[in-house]
Amino acid sequence: MSDTPADRPVVTRFAPSPTGYLHIGGARTALFNWLYARGRGGKFLLRIEDTDRARSTPQATEAILKGLTWLGLDWDGDPISQFERKDRHAEVARQMLASGAAYRCFSTPEEIAAWREANPRQPFQSPWRDATDLPDAPYAIRLRAPRQGETVIDDAVQGQVRVGNDQLDDMIILRSDGTPTYMLAVVVDDHDMDVTHVIRGDDHLTNTFRQVQIFDAMGWPRPVFAHIPLIHGEDGKKLSKRHGAVGLHEFAALGYPPEAMRNYLARLGWSHGDDELFVDEQARGWFDLSGIGRAPARLDFKKLEHVSGHHIGIMPxxxxxxxxxxxxxxxxxxxxxxxxxxxxxxxxPALKEKAKTLPQLLEQARFALIDRPVDPDEKASKSLDSVSRGMLAALTAAVQHGSWTRDELERAAKRVAEDHGAGLGKLATPLRAALAGRTATPSVFDMMTALGREESLARLQDQTDLAG
Structure with a gap:
């Protein structure tokens, strides 16, 4: 099955509701849409589905934009507000009414509730569908959905899916107060934005059966639908707060670089052979809908750390x-x-080989971020006795004028340790304390080369001055 409409440039969209933070699942959906469009020279659009005025907030919109920017996903044009297009949505509803694809429904909420109570497990059937004697009263506009046969979707991920039309009701597309419903707004916006591919979570699949009926009623071409499985926790259950971080901002705060998050999220539910570690250029070239699996992906923090460490290691x-x-x-x-x-x-170059996250790297780099005088912690202080300070003084003299390279520093330290009848480890521990104030640090020689001659000798001198 082809996943590109003929003779139509690829246009994808990410359409979040601004009611909270950007969920990790939403971030992956945005990434899939971005990869698919960018890999084909197409457009990636951003639409803010803010029709729920009670729950939509400017702060949530800002958080979504900030999250996408942090993740490194650029979009074409300005973000589109769905609410600001409500007049266009209403116009289409009236067009459908005029063409007979929709009809006026005067049923009150109480009448609908009573019908459903009397007809449980059946979709509501409006008595006004074929009525000709219409009252002068407020009305909603309903889609005149087909009653016979099936609605079939050729989904690029799920395959062919279908539902009997007797399971679907004539949904409201324009409320009695003149406001459009979400179902109508989505279809009109996707059509007007020339969206060719709707890539979204499979929790939207039931909505799609209804939305394609609007496409068909208007005579508009359907986009390609690709419904991707949701992300589950490591226990196989739907991802929630009990699994730890679920918001993109939380992963950013944990110190995973954007490059690593793009790599990791791309592999959550999509694969390209056995490739696990890759850069953006490869992902854009490889990504296609056929590589998306049907089973839910599982969030694996150990694998994320591995991916993160790889990208930190190769980062310029x-x-x-x-x-x-x-x-x-x-x-x-x-x-x-x-x-x-x-x-x-x-x-x-030395620090990034072992760090899995940015905080880990910063912790290793603490020696470079502190200024003199270095204040050793309690454990490090115990290694700074008169004997060890004497060794530090001897090392200071030994490296005062020599070549300041890692190999030369190591040779000098070994000679000093041997002169004191000790192994290098006996010198390395107080040297760590003097340079970094800790007993667990990167290599002492990596620290000395990074700090440079003047700063390193000054830190050693601070400790040898205390010898007595």
Whole structure:
């Protein structure tokens, strides 16, 4: 089955409701739409479905835009407000009424409730569908849905799905107060925006049976539908707060880089052979609808950490430094000073090999972010006795004028340790304390090369001055 309408440039859309934060499932839906459009030279549009005025908030809209921007997904044109298009939606409802594809329904809420009570498990059948003697009273406009046969959808993920038309009612498309319903608004907007592919969660599949009836009634071409399975927790149950982070902002706060999130989310429900780790260019070239599975994907934090560590490891140092600075700002910490950046940059090649997240990297890089005098913690202080301070003084003298390279520093430290009848470990522990104030740090020689001669010797001198 082809997944591209003939002679139509690809247009996808992400259409969130601004009623809360951007869920990780919504972020994946946006990513799939973005990858599909960008990989085919098409357009990726953003529509804010804000027709629920009681629940929609500007703050939620801003959070969605911020989340998509953080994730690195750009969209074409300005975001479209569904609410602002309500007059267009109502116009289409009236067109359908004029053509006979819809009709006026004067049934009151009380009458509808009474009918449903008397006819449980049956779709409501309006007595006004074929009426000719109409009262002068408020009315809703209902779709004149087919009563016989089936509504069939050729879904690019789910395959052919169908429902008997006797299971669907004549849904309201325009309320008696003149406001359009969500079902109508979605169809009109998708048509007017020239959307060719509707890629969304499979919880929308039941809506699609109703929405294609509007497409058909208007004589509009249907877009390709691709309903993707939802994301479940590691226990196989629907993802919720009990599983931990579920909002995109929470993953950002945990320190997963956007590059890693794009890679990981792309693999949640989609595959390209055995490829697990890839960059954006590969994902855009590989992504297609046929690679999406039908089973729910499971959120796996261990796998996410693995993907995150990979992307931190391959990230250019300048980009990684910017990501660390942005992460600190987002979490309320002060921006990196130029001095901190100058110390941190040469340390990144060694530090990023082991870090899985940005906070982990920042913790390893603490030695580069602190200033003199270094205040050792309680455990580190215990290693700074008179003997170890004497070794630090000897090391200071040994490296005062030599070549400041990692190999040369290591050779000098080994000689000093041997002169004191000790192994390198006996010197490394107080050296860590002097340079970083901790006993668990990156390699002492990586720290010294990153800090440079002047700063390293000053930190050692601060401790040897205390020898007595």
């Amino acid at each position: 140092d300048a980009r990684l430094l910017a990501a660390l600075d942005a992460f600190r700002s987002e979490t309320g910490a002060a921006s990196l000073t130029q001095r901190q950046k100058d110390r941190l940059m040469p340390a990144l």
